[in-house]
Amino acid sequence: MTLFCIFGNPVSHSKSPLMHNSAFKAFGIKSCYTRYSLNDGNRLKEKFFELKLKGANITVPYKEEAYKACDEIRGIASKIGAVNTIVENNGKLIGYNTDASGFLESIKNFEFKNALILGAGGTAKAIAEIFNEKNIEFAILNRSEKRLDTFKKKGYKCYSWEKFEIKHFDLIINTTSAGLDNNSLPLKEDILVKLFESAKYAVDVIYAKNTPFLALAKKLGLTAKDGEDMLLYQGVLAFEIFTDFKYDKKDISKYMRSGLKSL
Numbered sequence: 001m002t003l004f005c006i007f008g009n010p011v012s013h014s015k016s017p018l019m020h021n022s023a024f025k026a027f028g029i030k031s032c033y034t035r036y037s038l039n040d041g042n043r044l045k046e047k048f049f050e051l052k053l054k055g056a057n058i059t060v061p062y063k064e065e066a067y068k069a070c071d072e073i074r075g076i077a078s079k080i081g082a083v084n085t086i087v088e089n090n091g092k093l094i095g096y097n098t099d100a101s102g103f104l105e106s107i108k109n110f111e112f113k114n115a116l117i118l119g120a121g122g123t124a125k126a127i128a129e130i131f132n133e134k135n136i137e138f139a140i141l142n143r144s145e146k147r148l149d150t151f152k153k154k155g156y157k158c159y160s161w162e163k164f165e166i167k168h169f170d171l172i173i174n175t176t177s178a179g180l181d182n183n184s185l186p187l188k189e190d191i192l193v194k195l196f197e198s199a200k201y202a203v204d205v206i207y208a209k210n211t212p213f214l215a216l217a218k219k220l221g222l223t224a225k226d227g228e229d230m231l232l233y234q235g236v237l238a239f240e241i242f243t244d245f246k247y248d249k250k251d252i253s254k255y256m257r258s259g260l261k262s263l
């Protein structure tokens with residue numbers, strides 16, 4: 001029996017165990033996936049080995065600590081500077097970031113030319129890097145200046161609320177936590193309404209909630225979706241890594257979605 005877990009704090013709300021255990025069961029793999037609430041991100045590597053894990057996912061607020069804990073970083077994670085998936089290989093920790101590709105997969109049916117990312121935290125970084133890699137035009141809009149520094153250094157278009165002038169974007173993405181456990185919008189309402197009036201799509205990375213951002217987008221007639229598909233696809237990509245790419249993505253996706261819907 002191999003063991004996997006999700007590290008985070010808080011982590012009790014995480015749906016990753018439901019998704020991964022559902023797929024393990026459906027494929028007949030003798031593995032179990034659990035949650036671990038970590039108090040100190042610096043102890044992630046120590047805990048990983050103490051629990052004798054084969055792999056793990058990492059959620060808020062430890063993705064950057066996870067990046068530092070890895071012996072080797074693969075793929076886009078090195079550009080993002082954050083890891084959400086770790087697998088053990090010959091005593092070494094190999095780190096990946098599946099949030100970025102998971103997000104892109106979740107919007108694969110959208111036809112858009114440019115996007116505005118609201119927020120400048122870890123999720124915004126992941127989306128910005130995959131957009132940059134795929135030559136998708138984007139800009140970042142954040143409440144304050146400080147977190148924009150890393151984006152500015154890379155030459156990405158970014159604005160604080162103070163310096164932003166309204167222009168057209170096909171897709172507006174909320175990566176802030178506004179609306180997660182309150183009823184706030186990620187941006188002043190009059191500005192958001194103007195952006196929505198000329199946009200086609202709105203995506204909130206928060207899942208399982210009709211946030212004020214999504215409610216407003218729907219009211220104004222946009223195609224709107226929450227972060228459930230992003231959650232699903234980042235999980236599918238992590239499962240592929242955990243199981244060494246032995247299983248068909250469509251099957252993994254089907255079994256994980258049924259796990260997600262099982263509550």
Ligand SMILES: NC(=O)c1ccc[n+]([C@@H]2O[C@H](COP(=O)([O-])OP(=O)(O)OC[C@H]3O[C@@H](n4cnc5c(N)ncnc54)[C@H](OP(=O)(O)O)[C@@H]3O)[C@@H](O)[C@H]2O)c1
Nearest residue numbers: 119120121122123143144147176177178186205227230231
């Ligand atoms: N669906 C999925 O699979 C998935 C995956 C990853 C993350 N998520 C979700 O994504 C969200 C963000 O995670 P993260 O790790 O990127 O967060 P983070 O690193 O903490 O970044 C938070 C960002 O949100 C901004 N912000 C926070 N509250 C705000 C408010 N009330 N109004 C305007 N801006 C506000 C902050 O602006 P300042 O710089 O001004 O403070 C900052 O730029 C969380 O809700 C998380 O659950 C979902």
